[in-house]
Amino acid sequence: MYHLGKVVIQRQQVKLIKSVQKFVKRGQPYIIMNFPSNKDPGHNASWLGLAHILREVTGRLPVFTGSNADNINQIKSTPGDAPIFVCGWGNLGDARTGRDDILYRLLWKYPDRTIVQMPQTIDFGSEALAAYAKRTIASHRRFFLMARDNQSFEVAKASFDCHVEAVPDTAFGIERLKPFEADPLSLLYVMQPFGEDGVDIGRARAIADGPLTDWSNGPKGLSRMRQSSLVKAARRRGFRRVEMVAQHHEDVAARYVNYGAKILSGAQRIITNSLHGHILCLLLNKPHIAVASNGSRLHDFIGSWTGDSPLVEKATSTSEILAAMSRLPYELNGTWYKASRPMDLNPSLPAPDLVPHPSIA
Numbered sequence: 045m046y047h048l049g050k051v052v053i054q055r056q057q058v059k060l061i062k063s064v065q066k067f068v069k070r071g072q073p074y075i076i077m078n079f080p081s082n083k084d085p086g087h088n089a090s091w092l093g094l095a096h097i098l099r100e101v102t103g104r105l106p107v108f109t110g111s112n113a114d115n116i117n118q119i120k121s122t123p124g125d126a127p128i129f130v131c132g133w134g135n136l137g138d139a140r141t142g143r144d145d146i147l148y149r150l151l152w153k154y155p156d157r158t159i160v161q162m163p164q165t166i167d168f169g170s171e172a173l174a175a176y177a178k179r180t181i182a183s184h185r186r187f188f189l190m191a192r193d194n195q196s197f198e199v200a201k202a203s204f205d206c207h208v209e210a211v212p213d214t215a216f217g218i219e220r221l222k223p224f225e226a227d228p229l230s231l232l233y234v235m236q237p238f239g240e241d242g243v244d245i246g247r248a249r250a251i252a253d254g255p256l257t258d259w260s261n262g263p264k265g266l267s268r269m270r271q272s273s274l275v276k277a278a279r280r281r282g283f284r285r286v287e288m289v290a291q292h293h294e295d296v297a298a299r300y301v302n303y304g305a306k307i308l309s310g311a312q313r314i315i316t317n318s319l320h321g322h323i324l325c326l327l328l329n330k331p332h333i334a335v336a337s338n339g340s341r342l343h344d345f346i347g348s349w350t351g352d353s354p355l356v357e358k359a360t361s362t363s364e365i366l367a368a369m370s371r372l373p374y375e376l377n378g379t380w381y382k383a384s385r386p387m388d389l390n391p392s393l394p395a396p397d398l399v400p401h402p403s404i405a
Contacts, residue, residue, distance in 0.1 A: 045378050046389050047220060049326040052353040056216035060097050063190065063211050064129075067160050070103055073126040075119060078146050079111035079293050080133055083262035085304025086215070086320020087133035092297035093217030094131050094162055095290075105282045109290040113149050119157075128157055132164030132192065132214065137173055148177070151184045159184065163192035163211040165341050166199045174203065181206050193344040212349045215320060218301065221327040226310030234259055234308070234316040235335075242337045248315070248362045252369065259307050259321075266299040313372055315365060319345060326355055331372040333357050333365055354382065 047053075068074050076094060080087040099105065107122050108115075119128065130147050138145070150159055168174040181187055182205040189204060190211040191197040200208045231254030235245055249256065269292050277283070277291035304324055308314060314325055314332040319342050325332040334356055336342040343358050350356060357368035373382040380387040 045329070045375060046380060047329045048331075048355045048373065048380065048389075049329055049350075049353045050220070052350050053216055053220060053326060056212040056349060057097075057219065059212060060093075060214060060217055061101060063209060064097055064101050067127045067129075067158060067188070068098065068102055070101070072102055073104075073107040073123045074098055074102060075108045075110075075122060075126050075128045076106050076131060076290070076293075077110045077115070077128055077150065078131040078133070079109060080131075080297070080300075081111060082260065083264070083266070083300055084133075084260040084320075085262060085300045085307075085324065086260075086318060088297040088300035089215035089218060089304070089320055089324060090133040090162075090213060091131050092215070092294060092301055094129065094214040095217075095294045095297070096219070097214065097217035098129065105277065105280055105287045106290045108286050109293050110146075111293075113146055116146070116149055116153055119150075119154065124157075126157075128154065128159045130159065130161045132162040132190070134164060136161065136164055136166045136196075137168035137177060148180050151180050151187060155184055156186070158186045158188070160188045161190060162214050163190040164196070165193060166191055166196035167341070178203055178205075193341050194348050195341060195344050210348070213319065213323060213345075215323045215327075218327060220329070221301075221305050221324070223309035223328050223330075224302075224306045226306065228312070229310045230254065230312050232308070232311035232314050233257065234314055234318060234321045236260060236318050236321075243317075243335050243360070243365070244362055245335075248365050251362070251366060254311075254315075257307060259304055259318075262300050262303040266303065267296050270295065312374070313369065317342065322346065322350070322356060326350060326353060329355065331355050331374065333359050333368045333372070335359050335365060354380075354387070 080091055107126055147161055188207045189200050190209050191200050192213050197210045231252055233254055233256040236258055273292040273295045274288055277288045282291060305328060308324060308328055308330055314330055315335060316322060316332060317335045322334050334342055334346055338360050354373050357371050359365040359368045373380050
């Protein structure tokens with residue numbers, strides 16, 4: 045079956061590879077920090093995609109990976125030319141972390157290291173946090189910031205004295221996912237409780253019924269160390285403990301991504317207010333509706349990077365959800381249809397780069 049997200053996904057991967065190649069080359073050591081502290085498949089997708097992109101560019105495992113501020117001191121024992129990539133699954137400016145954010149601690153601790161904040165949303169919970177971030181970033185000599193939506197990009201350009209670039213979420217580094225065998229389901233709601241939708245999902249489900257899930261809390265057992273990770277590390281010539289831990293982190297992220305993919309696999313159509321719900325739907329070739337309010341970061345991201353895929357429709361209200369559902373394509377016997385007509389699929393057609401703002405070198 046033809047993958048309706050193939051061109052969009054490949055375009056994001058090329059952008060990610062080119063962005064990473066500015067900081068690291070073949071065989072060079074590197075560090076990845078900010079391993080997800082939760083069991084959210086989307087957050088783990090950002091880590092897994094980043095790990096894949098960096099290994100493709102460098103041909104090796106990272107020399108160190110860390111999950112929290114306690115790991116920061118251990119970076120001192122790594123090669124000085126190893127850039128630090130900070131995974132961007134969270135939100136720069138989140139009031140729940142504030143001055144304890146791992147990025148700020150890295151900036152203060154390693155003023156001479158190259159530190160790259162990988163793409164994330166930038167949205168400050170208070171003026172005080174914004175001012176603190178501005179001071180901390182300005183004090184560093186070699187900090188590079190990536191933003192994954194236009195609103196964040198504009199905030200970064202206006203606020204920070206550093207190099208800024210617009211880059212899609214690193215989850216696209218996973219490449220396409222193969223759906224799991226699952227019981228068929230006509231419609232599934234994947235909704236986060238703190239999304240940007242502002243839509244009465246109860247009313248929507250009364251009209252178009254389907255199960256509702258918040259997929260952000262996977263099974264605890266997926267995070268255990270397994271012997272298979274040690275074997276993989278050895279095959280990649282990663283015989284040191286830090287390299288085995290890096291492989292373990294990658295494998296744990298892959299398990300949680302697969303957990304999310306299993307939830308999505310049986311559904312013919314999906315309604316979500318989650319950015320990573322949208323991205324995993326693209327990777328799985330699943331038609332879906334992205335629900336968010338006008339001016340939301342989710343719709344901004346789609347408009348910037350993925351809106352030309354026929355797999356996604358946007359909605360801001362219950363009535364728009366139902367209208368968008370009628371515009372989604374559907375598959376029958378290996379053929380994609382839209383409005384009861386076979387789709388004209390030409391993979392050779394050029395896909396535009398939708399980001400309107402040039403990056404600052």
